[in-house]
Amino acid sequence: MIEEWSQKIMEMFLERMREIxxxxxxxxxxxxxxxxxxxxxxxxxxxxxxxxIYGTSIKFPYFDELRFVPAMIAKKPVDPLEVNTQVRIGPKAKIPLRLPTPIMATAMAYGISISKEAKKAWGKGTALAGTACNSGDAGFYLPEREQAKYYIVQYNRARYGNREEELKQADAIEIRFGQASMGPLTETVESTDIDEELARHLNLEKGQSAMRPILHPEIKEGKSLKHIVENLRKIRDDIPIGAKIAAGNIEKDLDEIIEARCDFVTIDGAGGGTAGSPKVSMDNATIPLLFAIPRAYHYLVKKGVKENISLIAVGGLRDSGDYMKALALGADAVYAGQSALIAMVYSQLQKVPMGTSPAELYLSWGKHTDKLDWEAGAQELANFIKASTMEMAMLTGLVGKKDIKDVSVEDLVCFNQDIKAATGISLAWQPSNN
Known part of the structure; x- marks a missing residue:
């Protein structure tokens, strides 16, 4: 009987396969x-x-291809407790950003991206960790500034939150040209999605949509980045002023940044997340950080300006391992984005229905933003940054270095000939020359 049933099932299966x-x-x-x-x-x-929302789901060569080389006998390891994790952003500025960690919280715009409560958590969480947060391209936001210790204000193309009195309260200014997930493209927030408080913040009339131009007004008029920087220095000549670009024409963009005498450059690599970007650009544009960081670093060195211009990396960085690899490739600091948001709401996920995206707790249009305990979120964001910094110190000591700034490609191996050619990292199956 069992054999007959098995035969029938097999015949049915084969029949279906013939009708695949x-x-x-x-x-x-x-x-x-x-x-x-x-x-x-x-x-x-x-x-x-x-x-x-978030970053691309497409997989491309990434930091998983890299491994740190542990110091054993020939090279001695260092106690992680003895490792220096301090960094300076804009070393030539009169008041550079001096941080106890290379990890900062990335650009998140009020109302256009995340909620008021999430912005306060962004500010307080980074303050508790002693580091900086970025305003995002809705510009200066007072409730966040009141919580933050170090505040980087984005100078955006629509000039939202960019009044002179607001820029004067910044600890650094980042001129935003674009981001990885959309390059230079713009988006429109319809008036129906703008409440009274957000309209007031963006200086919009009732019924007016929020529209950001594709070019800075000065650039559209034929002026240069240098002109923008010079005007900003008339407002604050003592703090770091830099530019944010999506990883594309890196060397040519750096020429403009060098000419403008910027104090730092932020490079956003493929994989960078967002509250909402065109899928077509997210999945098909921008160079991954694995290749973008070495290109930027070596070009700044070649031009003799690396000591003057800090290199900040952002875009798809997930945890301390990625952060440390970014520094080894040449970055001076990193922005944490999606990982920081996850950390901020992780213990509060039970507040939303099972299967609901965590983003519903922090997006400005999320269905459960009223359930976010922002002070608890701030503490957990701080915990994440502190723990990640300690883990970076562990990796630094593991390779035998006493300062995170000293970790380099010499402390890495890779599994791929293309990555070796692009980064200069040794292949794992070849003897070490270090």
Whole structure:
């Protein structure tokens, strides 16, 4: 009896296999995962470009390909407690940013990205960790400034939160040209999504949408980045002033940044997250940090300005291992984004229905933003930064260095010939020359 049933089941299976076109689903085809299929459906249903939260779901060469080389006998390890983790951003500025950690909280815009409560947590969490947070491209936001110890204000193309009295309260100014997930592209926040408080902050009339131009007004008029920097120095000539770019024409963009005498450059690599960017640019544009950081670092060295210009990396960095690898490749500091947001709300996930995205707790339009305990979130953000900094010290001591700034590509190996060619990192199967 069992043999007969087995035979029948096998015959049914073979019959279905012969009719495979009726059972094979799109998601069984390479590259057509549920997100891809869903995006196709969104375009078909609504007839407009698709936007997505977080970073790209596409996998490309990344920091997982790199490993640190432990010091044993020939090279002696260092006690992590003896490792220096302090950094300076804008070393030539009169008042450089002096931080106890290379980890900062990345740009998050009030109202356009995250909620008022989340912004306060962003400020207080970084203050508790002794580090800096970035205002995002809605500019200066007073409730965040009141909580933050060190505050980096983005000078954005729409000039939101960029009045002179607001810029004077910054500890650094970052001129935003774009970000990894959308390059220079812009987005519009419809008036129906703007409440009275946000409209007041953005200086919008009732019923007016928030629109950001693709170019800074000065650039549109034919002026240069140098002109923008010089005007900002008339407001604050003592703090670091830098530029943020998506990783693209790195060397040519750096020429402009060097000419403008910027104090730092922030490079956003592929994988960088967002509260909502076009899927087409998120999945198809921008160079990964694995290649962008070495290009930027070596070009600044070649031009003889690396000692004057700090290099900040952001874009898809997940944890202390990634942060430390970014520094080894040439960065001076990093921004934490998605990981920091996860840390901020991790213990509060039970407040939202099972299967709900954590983003519903911190996005300005989230369905559960009222449930966020921002002070608890601030403490956990601080804990994450402190723990990650200690782990970076552990990796630094592991390779036999006493200062995180001394860790370099010589302390790494890779598994890939292309990565070796791009970064100068030794292959894991070849004898070490160090």
């Amino acid at each position: 076109e009726s059972v094979k689903a799109p998601n069984m085809t390479y590259g057509f995962d549920l997100l891809k299929i869903g995006a196709i459906g969104e375009r078909a249903e609504h007839g407009v470009p698709v936007t997505e």
